[in-house]
Amino acid sequence: MTKKKYIQLILILGSLTALGPFSIDMYLPGFSGIAKDLNTTVAKVSMSLSSYFIGISAGQLLYGPLLDRFGRKKPLFIGLLVYILASLGCVYVADIDSFIALRFIQAVGSCAATVASVAMVRDLFPVKDTPKVFSLLMLVLGLSPMLAPTIGGYVTEDFGWHMVFLILMFMGIAILIASQIGLPNTYKPDTSISLKPKPIIANFISVLKEPQFFTYAFTGAISFSGLFTYVAASPIVFMDIYHVDAKTYGWIFAFMSVSFIGSSQLNSVLLKRFSSEQMIFGALITQSVITIAFQILSVYNLLGLYETIGMLFLFLGCLGISNPNTAGLTLAPFAKNTGSASALMGAIQLGLGALASFAVGIFVKDSVAPMVGIMTCTTIVAFIVLNIGKRFIKQKVEASGDDAMMAH
Missing domain, CATH: 1.20.1250.20 (MFS general substrate transporter like domains)
Incomplete structure (x- = not known):
C-alpha cells in the first residue's frame, strides 16, 4: 500500500x-x-x-x-x-x-x-x-x-x-x-450469515454468558454512563444555571475533553507498570471519592462555575482511564465472535447512556446536585458490579494493549 x-x-x-x-x-x-x-x-x-x-x-x-x-x-x-x-x-x-x-x-x-x-x-x-x-x-x-x-x-x-x-x-x-x-471493496459478502432473528439472538446470548464479558461490559457501561450524564446535563448546568453564552459553553466543553483524552493517553503509559484490572479498580475507587465529595459540595451550594468545572474535569479523567481497560477485558475472550461482542458492548454502553441522559431530562432543572447524584450512583454501582462479577470469572483472558478501544 x-x-x-x-x-x-x-x-x-x-x-x-x-x-x-x-x-x-x-x-x-x-x-x-x-x-x-x-x-x-x-x-x-x-x-x-x-x-x-x-x-x-x-x-x-x-x-x-x-x-x-x-x-x-x-x-x-x-x-x-x-x-x-x-x-x-x-x-x-x-x-x-x-x-x-x-x-x-x-x-x-x-x-x-x-x-x-x-x-x-x-x-x-x-x-x-x-x-x-x-x-x-x-x-x-x-x-x-x-x-x-x-x-x-x-x-x-x-x-x-x-x-x-x-x-x-x-x-x-x-x-x-x-x-x-x-474505499475499496475488500470484503466479500458472506451469504451464509442468517439475518433471521433467532440465530442472531442466540449468538448474542452466547456472548453474554461469558462471565468476563458481562463483568467488564457492565462495569464499563455503568461507570461510563456518567459521561452521558455530563454531556446531557452540561447545556443546562452551564447555560441555564451558570448563564454562560453558547461560545463560552463550546470552549468549556472542549476543555473538558482534554481531561478525557489526556487520561486515556496516560493510560497507555501506566499499562507498562500496572495490569488493566488494577487500573480499573484504582480508577473506580478514585472516582467514588471524587463523586461523593462533589455531591456533598453541591448539596450545600458550595460550588461556583470554576469549582464545578474542576470537579467534572477530575471525574472525566477517571473515566478516561477505566474505559479503555474495561473495553479491552470485555473483548479479550473472543477470538471469532469479536464483531458480535463489540456490537453488544456498544449497545449496552449506549443503552445505559440513554437511560442516564433520560434521567437528566427529568431531574436536572435548577441545581447541579441531581446531575452529581446520578454520577455518584453510577460510579458506586459499577464498583459493586465489578467486585461481584469478578467472582464468576474462572480463567481470565488478558487484554493485549492493542485491543483497548473506547466508544464515544
Missing part, C-alpha cells in the same frame, strides 16, 4: 468515525435556542440526546450482521442516506416531538459509519498495523468532542441552530461520496 493510499484510507475512516461525535456534540450550544424556537424547555430538548443514544444503541446491533451479510459499502450507503435526509428534516422541524424522532432516525443512519469504520480497519490493514490505525481513529474520536461544540457555539451564535444541521447534512454528503469512491 502506497503512503498516499494509506493517508487517504485513514482520512476517510477518520471522517466516518467523526460523524457520530459531531452529530452528538455540535448542537449542544444551541439547546436554549432550540427550546425557545420550539416552545419547550431545555430539559425536554435534552431528550433529543437520549433518543439519539437509543438510535445508536439499536443501530450497533442492526449493522453488525448487515455488514457481514451484504459487504461493507451497501449498508454504509443506505445508512448515510438515511442520516442525510434526517439531518435535513431537523433543519425544518416545527415541534419538539418530531425533532426527538428525527434525532433517533439520524442516529440509526450515522451508526452505519461508526460500525463500518471499525470493521473496515480489520479488512484493509494487516493485523500488525491495526493498533496503530485504531489509535489514530481514537485521536479523531477524541478531537471531535473538542472541535464540535466549539464550532457549534460559533455557528449557533452567528447563524442560529438550524445552520448546525445543514452543516451536518453536508458532512454526510461529503462522507458518502468519499466512502463510495475512495
Whole structure:
C-alpha cells in the first residue's frame, strides 16, 4: 500500500468515525435556542440526546450482521442516506416531538459509519498495523468532542441552530461520496450469515454468558454512563444555571475533553507498570471519592462555575482511564465472535447512556446536585458490579494493549 493510499484510507475512516461525535456534540450550544424556537424547555430538548443514544444503541446491533451479510459499502450507503435526509428534516422541524424522532432516525443512519469504520480497519490493514490505525481513529474520536461544540457555539451564535444541521447534512454528503469512491471493496459478502432473528439472538446470548464479558461490559457501561450524564446535563448546568453564552459553553466543553483524552493517553503509559484490572479498580475507587465529595459540595451550594468545572474535569479523567481497560477485558475472550461482542458492548454502553441522559431530562432543572447524584450512583454501582462479577470469572483472558478501544 502506497503512503498516499494509506493517508487517504485513514482520512476517510477518520471522517466516518467523526460523524457520530459531531452529530452528538455540535448542537449542544444551541439547546436554549432550540427550546425557545420550539416552545419547550431545555430539559425536554435534552431528550433529543437520549433518543439519539437509543438510535445508536439499536443501530450497533442492526449493522453488525448487515455488514457481514451484504459487504461493507451497501449498508454504509443506505445508512448515510438515511442520516442525510434526517439531518435535513431537523433543519425544518416545527415541534419538539418530531425533532426527538428525527434525532433517533439520524442516529440509526450515522451508526452505519461508526460500525463500518471499525470493521473496515480489520479488512484493509494487516493485523500488525491495526493498533496503530485504531489509535489514530481514537485521536479523531477524541478531537471531535473538542472541535464540535466549539464550532457549534460559533455557528449557533452567528447563524442560529438550524445552520448546525445543514452543516451536518453536508458532512454526510461529503462522507458518502468519499466512502463510495475512495474505499475499496475488500470484503466479500458472506451469504451464509442468517439475518433471521433467532440465530442472531442466540449468538448474542452466547456472548453474554461469558462471565468476563458481562463483568467488564457492565462495569464499563455503568461507570461510563456518567459521561452521558455530563454531556446531557452540561447545556443546562452551564447555560441555564451558570448563564454562560453558547461560545463560552463550546470552549468549556472542549476543555473538558482534554481531561478525557489526556487520561486515556496516560493510560497507555501506566499499562507498562500496572495490569488493566488494577487500573480499573484504582480508577473506580478514585472516582467514588471524587463523586461523593462533589455531591456533598453541591448539596450545600458550595460550588461556583470554576469549582464545578474542576470537579467534572477530575471525574472525566477517571473515566478516561477505566474505559479503555474495561473495553479491552470485555473483548479479550473472543477470538471469532469479536464483531458480535463489540456490537453488544456498544449497545449496552449506549443503552445505559440513554437511560442516564433520560434521567437528566427529568431531574436536572435548577441545581447541579441531581446531575452529581446520578454520577455518584453510577460510579458506586459499577464498583459493586465489578467486585461481584469478578467472582464468576474462572480463567481470565488478558487484554493485549492493542485491543483497548473506547466508544464515544
